[in-house]
Amino acid sequence: MLSHKDNERITQVGAGTPLGALFRSYWLPALLSEELKPGGAPVPVKLLGERLVAFRNSGGKVGLVGEFCPHRGTSLALGRNDDCGLTCIYHGWAFDTDGSCTNMPSEPDYSKFKDTIKQKSYPIHEAGGLVWTYMGPAEEQPPFPNLIWTSLPDSHRMVAKVYQECNYLQIWENEIDYMHAAFAHLALQEQDMKEGALSTELGINPSHPLVTSRNPLLTVEPTTYGFRNMFVGQSGEEDQFILEAPILMPSFAYTPRVKEEDHLFHAYVPIDDHTTWSYDIHFTLDRPLNHDTQKERRGLWVDENYRKLYNKSNNYQQDREMMKAGNFSGIVGISNQDHAVTESMGPIVDRSREHLGTSDVGVIALRRMILRSLKRMEQGEKPLGLDPDIPMDKIYSEGVIAPKGVPWKEACPLDPAFAPVKSEKAKSGQDSTVAETI
Template sequence: MLTHEQNDLLTQTGPGTPMGTLFRRYWIPALHASELAEPDGDPVRIKLLGEELVAFRDSDGRLGLLDEFCSHRTASLYFGRNEECGLRCAYHGWKYDVDGNCVDMPSEPEGTTFRQRIKQRAYKAVEAGGLIWAYLGDPAKEPPLPSLEWMGLNPEKRFVSKRRQFSNYLQAMEGGIDSSHVSFAHRYNLDNDPLHAGTEGNKYLKADTRPKFEVAESDGGLLIGARRTADEDTYYWRITQWMMPWYTIIPPFGTHNPMGGHAWVPIDDDSCYAWSWNYHPTQDFGERELDALQSGDGIHVKYKPGTYDPLADKANDYLMDRAAQRRKETFSGIAGIAAQDFSLQESMGEICDRTKERLGTSDAAIILARRRLLAALDDLESDDLPGLAPEHTHVRSASILLPKDVPFQEGAKDVLVVKPGENFYSI
């Protein structure tokens, strides 16, 4: 249970807030590169950490990320013309380059130096791994890009989606590090979901609904071990990597199914982007597997046309089917792994009131993740924040059988690191 003050510290990420300042120390997954596919293409609105921005790719292919509202009369630059290496406001024609410099001011007299005194707020944006990444922090403290394994793979080996979730980032992220809910929320779908099926680990998940959690700090954040009994001599461990400030890597389901993970990026305090990815380190996706991903199976979703909003939402009760719930086709009556998660997370309200919680032993990872985030607020200027160094994110999760007398972080040490050209380990 948190105090109101602690809950506010953790959940408020806008400009000038402590957590917002912390998050601005990290690179942010902002857009699919395909959203800005062509030079001089359509600008795109994007809201990150409470800031309303507009992104564009200029005539030379450079990426721009500007304050959405023109410095002149605050008209939205989303309606602007992307032309000749700049974004021109549709109201009076003021034009900005990717660095926020005002390069033309046709509404002012010729020869004026006024434009040289105008600077539109601009942030750095780069393309990597099929995404556009934004850095909203102090340029002098810009860190290297993260080094998530899928970012370095060919497009044929990775699939990345995003969706908008109508809740604060924190309750979404906490769901990502909570392994105990899998035995309930997803128990009737593990054997038939095309990205989870056919693994020995499913039987341990369903047989033991009371996992014992052990949590250890890592360089990037936390190693979260969920322990279930396999037999009298062996434990089944699902080991999740949580990396600052918002990444989770899901323990895989067998070596034939892809590895997966998430990033939970605040849009504002009441909503977030849930980035989800699957990848194979050593093989391309097959046609059937890719079709499942593109159809919204597994940790992905089906969308409302023309949006990144899930088709199943609060307004339609997430397409709940009580008859399917009674038939035990799904535990909650809601179809899809992702929707089963975000429906419950959104049911807590936009910002969960954590003063009302009563946490148990299975919530150990959630408690420690909150503590690690709060502790980082005391070290905002450090260059050694967890998750800043690329090697902090160049890791894997695992599911593994270990003898009962072997600590999970020792027994699984070798399978929690990325080995280029080698597949991950999973039961």
């Protein structure tokens, strides 16, 4: 369990909070590229408790600026997307994508007033079907993390976005928790799996090693970007099933997979302390992705605002009859099942009341990583994953099946490029690794 103080430290993301400052050290997804049309309507964006507005000008360039006009405070989400920039409908003040005031028709022609006005704006980078932004100090802006899926063609990638009614950490912890798959995602009958799918809308096959493995080894391994979350279970009489999932700061994760399954990346971006944008990126490296299969396994249907149709208000359409024979939870869709369990905890779960067990190794490691990352930042050290020499495009999940008895670190070795550097004390066994966060 955590103290109330530590629970606040790892959940509160607003301006002026330690975690808010940590998140602002990284590039974060702000919205889908497809949400912005050249010259189209601006889109309200709330990130880390801050109200912003995004727009794509007629030339195709994207801007992310403060929502409220610096003149009298009218929302620029109502603004005109004109050639001169995003124009406030109140008095016609206009702003370019970098926040410069380009027009102030309410002032005399000779006035230089507009040259003194600068609207807050954040840098933008488009990659992988997403508009990313960096919200930290300009002098500390890191290079964009070229993740393995960001440069893939659209045929090999599917990007989805959904609104979640809880703190980001509940969602991220669920991603770390391997053991919930054997319950929340369990299908109670065998299914015909389509190519590249771990599950169908009913859940995971009861014969899958995530379900059948008894007393699996759950462990973690520190890396320069966060840690690897490991699951070692049985696969038949002779083999062991080794899953790895890279967990990346500040709130990213790859889902564990074996070779026949598609890849899946998650980004959990805080809107504020109580709500989150979840981005799911399904991708393949060597063939086109079956988009229909992945949409089916997600089981999420959203409206034009990316809000779930199956949600708390209708109990996620839980079906008690299907619960008896179809799937364990009675809820359709693997992602919908995840949303139900994390949102039902409330906006921010009180971790001081928990009773963690041996299956919660990854969850404990995640919390320790965040707390130690905050301490590193407060001591003036660079947060995890921001070293420009880290080859981010080499990070992905690749589970293996190996003969029993082979050590998991040997069967699924860590790429030396991601191995933490040890201090002199650590080399002598007197201290932990410099990059260790768990």
